[in-house]
Amino acid sequence: MGLLRSAGMEPASDRDSADVVFINTCAFIADSAQESVDTILEFARDRRDGRIGALVVAGCLAQRYGSSLMEEIPEIDALIGTGDCGRCVEAVQAALRGERPVFIGAPGFLAQEGGPRVIATPKHLAYLKIAEGCANRCSYCLIPSLRGPARSRPVEAIVREARSLASSGVRELVVIAQDTTAYGCDLYGRPSLARLLRELAEAAADGIEWIRVMYTYPSLIDDELIDVFAGEERIVKYLDIPMQHGSDRVLKMMSRRSSRAQMIQVCGRLRERVPGLVLRTSLIVGFPGETDEDFEELLSFIDIVRPERAGVFEFSAEEGTRAYDMPGQVPSEVAAGRRGIAMEALARISREFGESRVGSVTRVLVDGPSDESDLVVEARSYAEAPEVDGKVYIGDATLAAGEMVDVAITDAGRYDLAADRI
Numbered sequence: 085m086g087l088l089r090s091a092g093m094e095p096a097s098d099r100d101s102a103d104v105v106f107i108n109t110c111a112f113i114a115d116s117a118q119e120s121v122d123t124i125l126e127f128a129r130d131r132r133d134g135r136i137g138a139l140v141v142a143g144c145l146a147q148r149y150g151s152s153l154m155e156e157i158p159e160i161d162a163l164i165g166t167g168d169c170g171r172c173v174e175a176v177q178a179a180l181r182g183e184r185p186v187f188i189g190a191p192g193f194l195a196q197e198g199g200p201r202v203i204a205t206p207k208h209l210a211y212l213k214i215a216e217g218c219a220n221r222c223s224y225c226l227i228p229s230l231r232g233p234a235r236s237r238p239v240e241a242i243v244r245e246a247r248s249l250a251s252s253g254v255r256e257l258v259v260i261a262q263d264t265t266a267y268g269c270d271l272y273g274r275p276s277l278a279r280l281l282r283e284l285a286e287a288a289a290d291g292i293e294w295i296r297v298m299y300t301y302p303s304l305i306d307d308e309l310i311d312v313f314a315g316e317e318r319i320v321k322y323l324d325i326p327m328q329h330g331s332d333r334v335l336k337m338m339s340r341r342s343s344r345a346q347m348i349q350v351c352g353r354l355r356e357r358v359p360g361l362v363l364r365t366s367l368i369v370g371f372p373g374e375t376d377e378d379f380e381e382l383l384s385f386i387d388i389v390r391p392e393r394a395g396v397f398e399f400s401a402e403e404g405t406r407a408y409d410m411p412g413q414v415p416s417e418v419a420a421g422r423r424g425i426a427m428e429a430l431a432r433i434s435r436e437f438g439e440s441r442v443g444s445v446t447r448v449l450v451d452g453p454s455d456e457s458d459l460v461v462e463a464r465s466y467a468e469a470p471e472v473d474g475k476v477y478i479g480d481a482t483l484a485a486g487e488m489v490d491v492a493i494t495d496a497g498r499y500d501l502a503a504d505r506i
Contacts, residue, residue, distance in 0.1 A: 086200030109145035113400035128159035138179035191232035208486030265304035330385020364393035370419025373412035438496030474499030
């Protein structure tokens with residue numbers, strides 16, 4: 085968006101006023117690829133009817149399927165892979181001239197310092213990408229082939245971007261990468277997330293209140309990193325740790341680097357040294373070869389670790405991964421049943437955590453008016469990450485997006501909370 089705007093293009097206020105539709109796609113699993121295709125097909129009708137001048141498709145779907153996408157959907161005018169984001173202006177201009185450019189090379193793009201950026205989130209919230217790619221090569225995952233090997237941005241460049249975001253009014257930074265705990269291995273010869281977070285916390289004095297960290301891998305969470313979470317006030321006591329399963333046999337087939345015992349231990353250390361910590365995780369059910377006994381181990385793992393926030397996904401067999409044709413593929417109805425059981429267990433933990441907060445006072449960041457009622461606003465506390473977790477609903481329509489206020493929690497549902505402003 086920043087590159088397109090710097091070339092004189094402006095975001096359209098609605099689809100009817102757009103000259104170009106630019107779709108950035110996901111293709112990580114079958115569901116996301118299908119959602120991407122459905123979106124392309126929706127706008128392909130507009131392109132076919134002449135209501136838009138060009139339809140540009142970028143991102144992982146383009147990287148994965150290449151020019152065959154154009155053959156299947158001839159309304160597409162340009163394709164841009166994950167390594168060629170920097171050529172988006174060239175692609176749009178060529179498409180508007182009637183050409184059909186395909187820019188799909190190796191997936192090696194890394195945002196450069198000082199490059200133009202448009203904040204697509206509400207102005208009080210910004211995602212801070214610290215690295216691209218992944219070196220873990222889990223047996224079910226396409227990310228290394230779609231995004232390339234892990235490559236980190238320099239600490240100094242990230243801190244300067246954080247200061248710039250703070251000066252623009254951002255109050256919450258969400259630190260992301262495909263694997264944030266591997267940050268710096270390529271640049272500095274060792275994991276350097278702890279160092280980066282300390283410097284970000286110092287830079288946050290310029291106005292950022294919360295720094296939230298996502299996608300940390302349990303095998304690289306060490307005492308140095310735990311000390312940062314325990315000691316830095318502006319780093320919220322919330323940690324996202326994709327753990328994927330609780331059976332050692334399944335974890336081994338997944339090519340994960342942590343065992344069940346190691347993950348339980350690291351979660352225990354975190355909870356002991358960071359009081360009030362909220363854990364989020366993601367889990368996969370129906371992995372090839374997963375037995376009823378493996379699933380029972382997963383349920384007992386959930387009961388031990390008790391993540392307050394979680395998502396459960398049914399295994400998606402993706403061509404190009406080692407798990408695609410592994411023996412023992414689990415029937416979809418079995419995987420769906422297991423997902424339902426796991427989600428129910430996790431929902432109980434989430435509700436119990438919410439109920440334990442009723443009567444307490446917490447600080448929240450207001451996201452804006454609620455879709456439910458004009459009299460209610462949506463907010464989040466430290467315990468709720470944007471987009472993936474629940475909301476705190478406050479009956480005070482005078483609160484504006486970006487305000488931080490203290491509230492008293494009055495009621496709790498499975499995932500959401502109700503609160504009154506103090």
